Amino acid sequence: MVAGYVTKKAAMAWLFVASLLLAGPAMAAVSAHLDRQVIGEGESVNLTIDINGDDSGEPDTAGLEKDFEILSRNQSSSYSLINGSLHSNVNWQLVLRPRHAGSLHIPALKVGDAQTQPLMLEVKQLAVRKGAGGQPEGDIWLDMALQPEAVLVQQQTIITIRIYQSAALAQAQLTEPAAEHAIIERLGEDKQYQVTKNGRNWQVTERNYALFPQQSGPLAIAPVQLDGAIVVNQQAMGSPFFQTSRPIRVRSNKLALQVNPIPAAWHGVNWLPSTGVGLTEQWPSDASFKVGEPITRTITLQAQGLSMSQLPALPGLLPERLKAYPDQPALTDDKSDRGITGKRREKTAIIPTAPGTYILPAIELPWWNVNSGRMETAELPARTFKVTGALTAIAPIAAAPTALLQPAQSSAAAPVAQPVTTTPESWWKPVAIVALCGWLLTLLYLFVKRRPHAKDDAQTAPADQNLKAARKAVRAACSSGDAKGCEQALLSFVTMRWPDAGGSLTPLRRYGGDALARQITDLEQHLYASSASAWQGTDLLAAFEQSQIHTDDKQSAAGAKALPGLYPDQ
Structure with missing residues (x-):
């Protein structure tokens, strides 16, 4: 009787546990909510997904990728015992950045067999600033200015980028300005100061760049982009899972630069x-x-x-x-x-x-x-x-004996004639030794100098071939009317002919004569100024062929290797 009672009680306990296990999935509940329903373009939003009663795995977020960029996702779990029952709670935090402005639909997201309710988010489009100085909405914004806005080709203009912020900014990364057919270099260190605009205080970070356009015509400078995070007061949000920062992305205005060609009044060789x-x-x-x-x-x-x-x-x-x-x-x-x-x-x-x-x-x-x-x-x-006179003068050899052979004033001075025979012996031996040493040094120098000739000739042969190839490339570019190819061929020729020219056509202007210098200037004006006409290389080729720069290519190539860093002009 007692054994039957115990068996019945154990069976009832197992039935109760089984009912809890079977009821667990049925009690699971999934919900989702946004921390904000209206945001500005470029801002991020936090999507929270709560799963109560059953951990069914990670939410399926494939439906978000069309309109949103998922910047991060974090999971936290908690467990509680209520009236003898174990309850679980899983919390997912997704940081989303809208891909465009407008009314965006967040679809129902599946979590196991359950799914969240759909949500709506309004993303306001910021006013597009065509120029510098305008102030958009938001706690962080960028402004990009240009001074001057119209320049000559290869003239410097200054790009100034200013970051305005009224909220704390962390992990900020700013892209570099970019433009085609231009050289851009950063200038110095960033400057920081405060300004007041529209009754609001702003912390400003200023960065400057120098831009050198290499081609005439309109030049577009793309907007720069700032990625960072706005620091948020965690306690004010009242949520232990809310992040302490909110990612943000802002873009500046774009710029337009007018680049004018080299003026017709310019008659110099090097455009400066x-x-x-x-x-x-x-x-x-x-x-x-x-x-x-x-x-x-x-x-x-x-x-x-x-x-x-x-x-x-x-x-x-x-x-x-x-x-x-x-x-x-x-x-x-x-x-x-x-x-x-x-x-x-x-x-x-x-x-x-x-x-x-x-x-x-x-x-x-x-x-x-x-x-x-x-x-x-x-x-x-x-x-x-x-x-x-000379750096060190040598006195005439006869000077000393002449001083000793002064005429005597009396017959008693006859013994003075003795130095006439002994004095030469005091100076001719050192002179002979010096002359002998000089002769031996001369022979040694001639012997050493003759030995490397064969090696120098072997090294000069490839240099001659390179010079010939460079001249051939110049002729081909001139004959085909290829202005850019002609410039590259001339630079190759200069590199072979004058290794220390530093990638410049200056040696051709200096040593090639006035005619070649004028033709090189015309070539550069055609390349870097606005010219719709086709380039004709006939005159440049004629000036190149008639110049005196080809007369001693072999000596030039050998000399460049024999005396690195020492190149006499005469």
Whole structure:
């Protein structure tokens, strides 16, 4: 009787547990809600999904991908015992960013066998700003300005980006401005300050860029984009699962730049649009110099609104009997929020080989004043200096015996004739030793110099082939009317002919004659100015073929390897 009662009681307990297990899925409830029903374009919204009674796995969010970008998803779980029953609660937090403005539908999301109710979200479209200075809605916004808004080709213009914020911003990332056919460089460090606009205080972060357009015509600068997170007061929201920040994405206005071609009034060789160009010189304070004594001359070219890559090499022609040994030029860019100032510093050792009075010719560099709209010339005046005798003079050999052979005043001075035979023995031996040593050193120098000839000839052969290939490419580009290909071929020729030219056509202008210099200028104006006509390379090819730059290609190629860094101009 007792055993039957116990068995019946155990069966009832198992039936109760089974009923709880079977009732669990039926008691599961799923709900969803948004933290905001109306947001601005570019802002994010939090979608919360609550699952009560049964953990049925992760929600199916495939229906959201059409209109939303899912930035993050987080899960939290909790369990509670109520009236002897175990209850579970699973909470999903999804951070969504709308892909476009309008009334967006959040469909019912499946969670196991259950699903959430559909929701609606209103995304307001922000007013599109066509220019700088306008203020859209929101706690974070960007403004991008351009000064000046119309420039000449290769002239500097300044892009200023300002981030306005009235809320705390974290994890901010700003994209760089971009434009086709332009070089853009960042200027200095960011600046921060506060302003008041429309009765509201804003914290401003300012960043500047220098832009150099490489082609004339209208130039579009795409908007920049800021991704970050707005810090939210967690306690004010009253939810332990609410995140402390809300992702945000904002875009700036776009810009339009008008790029004008090189003016017809320009007649220089190197196009230099600037607000100021100057030449300065450092010269020793000595009044005169000696033959064989090196004279260090340093010339600095400085141009406001131009980068160091735009500055040309300076003329290095010297009078006869002066040898020049230039160092590699020092190129620097000084950057500030007002733009770039490029500097080119050329240091040269000048060695006179004979005494006399020398005049270093004046250096003139034409440039275009973008403020006045006219052509000007930066000038370094001519310099005159004197060079005196040898660095170390050797007294004539006969000078000492002559002083000893003064006529005697009396017959008692006859014994003085003895030094006439002994004095020569005191100086001819050292002179003979010095002469013998010099002769031996000369033989050694000639022996060493002759040995590397075969190697030099072997190294010069590939250089000759490269020069021939470069000349062939120039001829082909000129014959086919390919202006860009001609420029590249000329640069290849310069690289082979003058390895230290730094990727510039300046050596061709300097050593190729006036006709070739004019044709190169015409080529660059065709490439970088607005020209609808087809380019004809006949005149450039004729000037290229008739120039004197092809007469000693072999010696040039060998010399460039034999004396790296030392290239006499004469």
